[in-house]
Amino acid sequence: xxxxxxxxxxxxxxxxxxxxxxxxxxxxxxxxxxxxxxxxxxxxxxxxxxxxxxxxxxxxxxxxxxxxxxxxxxxxxxxxxxxxxxxxxxxxxxxxxxxxxxxxxxxxxxxxxxxxxxxxxxxxxxxxxxxxxxxxxxxxxxxxxxxxxxxxxxxxxxxxxxxxxxxxxxxxxxxxxxxxxxxxxxxxxxxxxxxxxxxxxxxxxxxxxxxxxxxxxxxxxxxxxxxxxxxxxxxxxxxxxxxxxxxxxxxxxxxxxxxxxxxxxxxxxxxxxxxxxxxxxxxxxxxxxxxxxxxxxxxxxxxxxxxxxxxxxxxxxxxxxxxxxxxxxxxxxxxxxxxxxxxxxxxxxxxxxxxxxxxxxxxxxxxxxxxxxxxxxxxxxxxxxxxxxxxxxxxxxxxxxxx
Amino acid sequence: xxxxxxxxxxxxxxxxxxxxxxxxxxxxxxxxxxxxxxxxxxxxxxxxxxxxxxxxxxxxxxxxxxxxxxxxxxxxxxxxxxxxxxxxxxxxxxxxxxxxxxxxxxxxxxxxxxxxxxxxxxxxxxxxxxxxxxxxxxxxxxxxxxxxxxxxxxxxxxxxxxxxxxxxxxxxxxxxxxxxxxxxxxxxxxxxxxxxxxxxxxxxxxxxxxxxxxxxxxxxxxxxxxxxxxxxxxxxxxxxxxxxxxxxxxxxxxxxxxxxxxxxxxxxxxxxxxxxxxxxxxxxxxxxxxxxxxxxxxxxxxxxxxxxxxxxxxxxxxxxxxxxxxxxxxxxxxxxxxxxxxxxxxxxxxxxxxxxxxxxxxxxxxxxxxxxxxxxxxxxxxxxxxxxxxxxxxxxxxxxxxx
Numbered sequence: 001x002x003x004x005x006x007x008x009x010x011x012x013x014x015x016x017x018x019x020x021x022x023x024x025x026x027x028x029x030x031x032x033x034x035x036x037x038x039x040x041x042x043x044x045x046x047x048x049x050x051x052x053x054x055x056x057x058x059x060x061x062x063x064x065x066x067x068x069x070x071x072x073x074x075x076x077x078x079x080x081x082x083x084x085x086x087x088x089x090x091x092x093x094x095x096x097x098x099x100x101x102x103x104x105x106x107x108x109x110x111x112x113x114x115x116x117x118x119x120x121x122x123x124x125x126x127x128x129x130x131x132x133x134x135x136x137x138x139x140x141x142x143x144x145x146x147x148x149x150x151x152x153x154x155x156x157x158x159x160x161x162x163x164x165x166x167x168x169x170x171x172x173x174x175x176x177x178x179x180x181x182x183x184x185x186x187x188x189x190x191x192x193x194x195x196x197x198x199x200x201x202x203x204x205x206x207x208x209x210x211x212x213x214x215x216x217x218x219x220x221x222x223x224x225x226x227x228x229x230x231x232x233x234x235x236x237x238x239x240x241x242x243x244x245x246x247x248x249x250x251x252x253x254x255x256x257x258x259x260x261x262x263x264x265x266x267x268x269x270x271x272x273x274x275x276x277x278x279x280x281x282x283x284x285x286x287x288x289x290x291x292x293x294x295x296x297x298x299x300x301x302x303x304x305x306x307x308x309x310x311x312x313x314x315x316x317x318x319x320x321x322x323x324x325x326x327x328x329x330x331x332x333x334x335x336x337x338x339x340x341x342x343x344x345x346x347x348x349x350x351x352x353x354x355x356x357x358x359x360x361x362x363x364x365x366x367x368x369x370x371x372x373x374x375x376x377x378x379x380x381x382x383x384x385x386x387x388x389x390x391x392x393x394x395x396x397x398x399x400x401x402x403x
Numbered sequence: 404x405x406x407x408x409x410x411x412x413x414x415x416x417x418x419x420x421x422x423x424x425x426x427x428x429x430x431x432x433x434x435x436x437x438x439x440x441x442x443x444x445x446x447x448x449x450x451x452x453x454x455x456x457x458x459x460x461x462x463x464x465x466x467x468x469x470x471x472x473x474x475x476x477x478x479x480x481x482x483x484x485x486x487x488x489x490x491x492x493x494x495x496x497x498x499x500x501x502x503x504x505x506x507x508x509x510x511x512x513x514x515x516x517x518x519x520x521x522x523x524x525x526x527x528x529x530x531x532x533x534x535x536x537x538x539x540x541x542x543x544x545x546x547x548x549x550x551x552x553x554x555x556x557x558x559x560x561x562x563x564x565x566x567x568x569x570x571x572x573x574x575x576x577x578x579x580x581x582x583x584x585x586x587x588x589x590x591x592x593x594x595x596x597x598x599x600x601x602x603x604x605x606x607x608x609x610x611x612x613x614x615x616x617x618x619x620x621x622x623x624x625x626x627x628x629x630x631x632x633x634x635x636x637x638x639x640x641x642x643x644x645x646x647x648x649x650x651x652x653x654x655x656x657x658x659x660x661x662x663x664x665x666x667x668x669x670x671x672x673x674x675x676x677x678x679x680x681x682x683x684x685x686x687x688x689x690x691x692x693x694x695x696x697x698x699x700x701x702x703x704x705x706x707x708x709x710x711x712x713x714x715x716x717x718x719x720x721x722x723x724x725x726x727x728x729x730x731x732x733x734x735x736x737x738x739x740x741x742x743x744x745x746x747x748x749x750x751x752x753x754x755x756x757x758x759x760x761x762x763x764x765x766x767x768x769x770x771x772x773x774x775x776x777x778x779x780x781x782x783x784x785x786x787x788x789x790x791x792x793x794x795x796x797x798x799x800x801x802x803x804x805x806x
Contacts, residue, residue, distance in 0.1 A: 012575050040580045071571050077578040160799055167800060168474050168702040172415050174805075175480040177443050203798065205805050294694045299571040303705055305799065385799030395606065396563055396708065396788030397570060402577075402608050 002105035003034040004320070006053070009041035009111035009118070010079070012072035013154025014161075014301045015312035016140045019110045020074055021067040022316020023138065024057050030320050036102055039403075041078030042109070042118055045098045046091065051075075051403070063401060068309055069389050070400040071301035081114060085124035092125050099133055106134040106323035110316070112141040112152075116331055116355040123329030123351065134323040137331035137351050138315050142298045144193035147357045148349045149333035153315055154298070156308030156384035159197035161300040162186055162293065163385060166241065167201040169291060170208045173237045181228060181280050182239045183290040184209070185273030187297055189245040192216050192361045194297065196373050197381055198241035208239040215245035216361045217370040219254055224276070225283050227371055232286065242272050244292075302398050306387025311344065318346040342383035405508035406437040407723070409456070412444035412514035412521070413482070415475035416557025417564075417704045418715035419543045422513045423477055424470040425719020426541065427460050433723055439505055442806075444481030445512070445521055448501045449494065454478075454806075466804060471712055472792050473803040474704035484517060488527035495528050502536055509537040509726035513719070515544040515555075519734055519758040526732030526754065537726040540734035540754050541718050545701045547596035550760045551752045552736035556718055557701070559711030559787035562600035564703040565589055565696065566788060569644065570604040572694060573611045576640045584631060584683050585642045586693040587612070588676030590700055592648040595619050595764045597700065599776050600784055601644035611642040618648035619764045620773040622657055627679070628686050630774055635689065645675050647695075705801050709790025714747065721749040745786035 006023045008016055020037075027035045035053040038044030057063050067074060083089040099107070107122065109115045116137045123135040139146050142158035166184060173182045186195040192214025202208060211227055213219055219242075231238050246254045255272040273290035280288040315332045322330065330348040337343045365377040392399040409426045411419055423440075430438045438456040441447030460466050470477060486492040502510070510525065512518045519540045526538040542549050545561035569587060576585045589598040595617025605611060613634055616622055622645075634641050649657045658675040676693035683691040718735045725733065733751040740746045768780040795802040 012578055043580075070574070072574040073578045076580060078580070164705050164800055165699060165703070167803070168704060169698060171473070171475040171704075171803065171805070172698050172702040175415055175476045177446075177479060177481070200798070200800065203800070205803055207805075289698070291697045291699070292695065293699075295572060295575050295692075296568060296694070296696075296699070299575040300568070301571060301574075302567050382798060387799070388796060393791055395603070395785060396790070397567055397603065397606065400570070400574065400608055402574070402610075 001031045001033060002103040003036060004032045004106045004108065004323070005036040005038055005045065005050070005102060005104050006108040006110065007038035007041050007044060008073040008075045009077050009109060009115040010141070011112070012077070012298050013140050013142050014071045014157035014299065014304045015153040015308050016072070016110055017070045017074050018068045018309045018312035019138050019140060019153055019316040021064045022313035023108050023320055024053055025064060025313070026317035026320030028054065028057065030324055032105060032320070037075045040076040041080060042082070042095070043078045043080055044075070045095055048098065050102065066392070066399055066401040068313060069301055069304065069391055069398065071299045074401065074403055079114070082118050082121045085121045085128065095122070096129070096131065104133055106136065108136050108138055108319050110138040110140055112139070113146065113356060113358065116351055119331070120329065120351045120355040126328070134326070134328040136319045136323050136327065138319045139331055142194060143188055143191050145191040145358045145360070147354050147359045149331070150336040150344065151334060151384060153308060153312035155193065156305040158194055158297050159200065159381060160305040160385035161303040162194055162197045162297055163200035164303055165293060166198040166209055166239070167206045170201060170206055170239050173239055177236060178287065179232055180237045180287040180289070181284070182237070183273045183276050183288070184239065184241045185244050185271055185290060185292045186241055187293070188215065188243045190215055190358055190360065192243045195241050195243040196361060196377055199373050199378055200381055200385060209241045210238045211240045211371045212373060213242045213246050213371060214361055214366060215243045215247060216363065217366055218249040219246040220249065221279060228280065228284060232284070242276060244272050246272050301400065302391065304389050305385045306389050307384055309389050314346060322348050339379055339383065404434045404436060405506040406439060407435045407509045407511065407726070408439040408441055408448065408453070408505060408507050409511040409513065410441035410444050410447060411476040411478045412480050412512060412518040413544070414515070415480070415701050416543050416545050417474050417560035417702065417707045418556040418711050419475070419513055420473045420477050421471045421712045421715035422541050422543060422556055422719040424467045425716035426511050426723055427456055428467060428716070429720035429723030431457065431460065433727055435508060435723070440478045443479040444483060445485070445498070446481045446483055447478070448498055451501065453505065469795070469802060469804040471716060472704055472707065472794055472801065474702045477804065477806055482517070485521050485524045488524045488531065498525070499532070499534065507536055509539065511539050511541055511722050513541040513543055515542070516549065516759060516761065519549070519754055522734070523732065523754045523758040529731070537729070537731035539722045539726050539730065541722045542734055543715070545597060546591055546594050548594040548761045548763070550757050550762045552734070553739040553747065554737060554787060556711060556715035558596065559708040561597055561700050562603065562784060563708040563788035564706040565597055565600045565700055566603035567706055568696060569601040569612055569642070570609045573604060573609055573642050576642055580639060581690065582635055583640045583690040583692070584687070585640070586676045586679050586691070587642065587644045588647050588674055588693060588695045589644055590696070591618065591646045593618055593761055593763065595646045598644050598646040599764060599780055602776050602781055603784055603788060612644045613641045614643045614774045615776060616643070616645045616649050616774060617764055617769060618646045618650060619766065620769055621652040622649040623652065624682060631683065631687060635687070645679065647675050649675050704803065705794065707792050708788045709792045710787055712792050717749055725751050742782055742786065
């Protein structure tokens with residue numbers, strides 16, 4: 001058999017290198033020959049920026065274990081959208097000449113929606129020219145918004161970090177005996193999965209968060225203030241989780257521009273958290289603080305979920321196995337077969353049914369008041385954050401691997 | 404012998420409960436009888452909000468271990484400044500009546516500068532009325548700005564979290580092959596110790612941060628832009644760490660108000676990071692992002708330093724031992740006796756020499772260009788972040804303990 005090539009694309013997660021390690025492990029055990037890595041996504045193939053991953057993996061016995069726990073993308077990323085497969089664009093010719101040059105039998109693309117779109121187009125083009133090359137997508141996104149698969153690699157680790165951080169922020173918020181509101185802004189422009197994961201912080205030794213607002217339901221500032229006013233009569237310190245993508249009934253982001261200019265003449269953009277902070281200060285007059293967790297939630301490999309890491313590796317391995325079986329134009333998916341005990345099966349789905357579609361939190365997983373989630377959603381989330389990877393530390397910091 | 408009472412005050416750290424555990428362990432092994440805890444700092448004594456910690460520790464064998472790894476304050480905090488000891492203020496009479504009521508022989512206050520001021524005043528008042536009660540301060544602050552002691556409990560853990568997070572942010576920033584600037588804003592209004600700890604992220608598998616700016620030297624925006632312009636010619640992705648407290652030569656905070664109003668009519672306050680983000684966008688036109696690490700850096704117990712935790716416990720234990728020896732009006736201090744191997748000794752210093760003084764980063768630990776630190780400072784920082792506490796996890800989250 002020929003060689004395989006793998007690339008990574010889109011925004012970082014903590015588990016995208018675990019999937020890369022899975023592809024390498026799977027290919028090392030397969031009948032495929034060499035394993036190439038394309039630098040900066042599909043651009044590396046186009047621009048001939050390609051490395052030999054078999055060589056790296058074979059020359060350092062600790063490489064794959066370190067890779068599994070390293071955040072972001074070992075191979076780098078890109079944001080490059082292919083033109084449609086029937087566009088006649090010369091980029092397809094360039095890419096397939098490169099595949100020939102490197103004797104590629106299978107291409108694995110680890111990424112989110114846009115990367116699945118690339119896999120979709122490449123497999124469509126391959127079909128149109130009767131190419132034998134297999135194109136497999138391996139999902140990743142902290143947003144958990146890919147269709148058909150039960151959940152996406154990277155989400156469980158981000159959820160674990162968000163839940164842990166929420167719990168720690170709550171401990172931080174509870175120390176004073178004077179009323180306060182703390183607003184945690186979580187990533188997720190259109191899908192509230194990660195914001196919903198703050199709910200996991202509520203347990204027998206942590207009381208919150210008190211309120212959770214997702215982008216899947218319209219955000220009403222008056223109801224928000226009413227929720228807070230009611231709660232402030234019952235307890236002293238309130239902690240709220242909001243998605244960065246919350247919108248009002250007209251679809252306007254709560255994080256809209258304030259229309260004012262800063263010292264340098266730029267329009268100031270306030271995030272949802274900061275905007276609500278000003279609102280609460282104005283309307284309720286209590287001490288209020290907003291926290292934007294920012295990129296930490298997609299990069300905090302020191303707080304990864306072992307379940308997520310293992311599943312990410314497995315999805316990489318299964319991608320290789322499916323390609324060997326002749327599958328193409330497909331994305332590896334997870335099917336949850338049981339919640340308690342938590343079990344999953346690995347399968348694949350036609351990529352065309354996944355690319356460019358987004359999966360929102362179901363309305364019936366959000367409570368009637370639109371300020372908390374249902375037990376069904378908690379049951380869905382809970383298994384995904386279980387387990388802690390065995391990190392190696394050096395000089396007090398986790399050991400990661402870079403190219 | 405009589406009883407002891409312990410309280411916590413000021414802002415949270417990850418190690419302040421480890422010191423509380425140390426006080427409890429020390430007192431359990433001492434000749435003291437009961438161990439009381441005052442809720443919300445000194446206010447609990449004033450308002451008779453006091454719990455029996457001996458009972459709690461004796462009834463749950465896992466309590467002290469869980470307490471050592473729990474962030475923030477188990478006993479709650481306060482921000483209450485005592486009037487001067489010779490003011491004749493009735494609060495002193497109230498407090499000392501309470502000490503009598505509970506048959507207190509020693510009072511331990513775990514806190515920062517303000518708490519040491521309280522210990523100073525209480526011991527001065529005790530001396531003025533010939534009271535036998537001993538008053539001992541046990542330090543804590545992520546800012547590391549207490550005098551005389553080598554470093555403060557809580558700082559090592561915050562430094563470990565900041566260094567780990569900086570490394571992960573750098574991995575996140577490096578994935579794209581297009582120029583970018585990432586600005587990490589770190590806590591520390593007047594002292595740059597914690598910002599300097601981002602330097603620990605530079606190692607054989609992490610290239611940054613590229614620039615570090617502390618509040619101890621004037622911040623010059625033109626030199627900052629020049630630093631960035633120069634670096635952007637050498638590398639693609641620049642990561643900068645700035646203290647929230649950086650000021651210009653006139654002493655004006657870079658985080659000054661923009662003088663504009665938001666939707667609700669409030670003046671917008673931009674932090675140093677956000678302000679520099681707008682500046683870089685304006686002047687260099689590259690992709691730029693700022694990250695405010697916020698309260699996570701003082702609350703992230705899931706990423707604590709074992710060295711910090713052990714030293715915090717020891718400082719609690721030694722506080723009890725010093726009180727037994729008759730010491731009063733003192734703060735427990737750490738003396739570094741060697742850097743390699745790292746060794747410390749526990750001692751105490753007169754509290755009056757510590758309270759209300761702040762320790763800045765020495766000028767000769769900052770490089771000539773004022774954009775990085777010296778090897779001497781790296782050697783000082785390195786041992787403080789070593790080791791990882793053995794955390795217990797339940798349902799995927801660390802197990803903490805609350806009152």
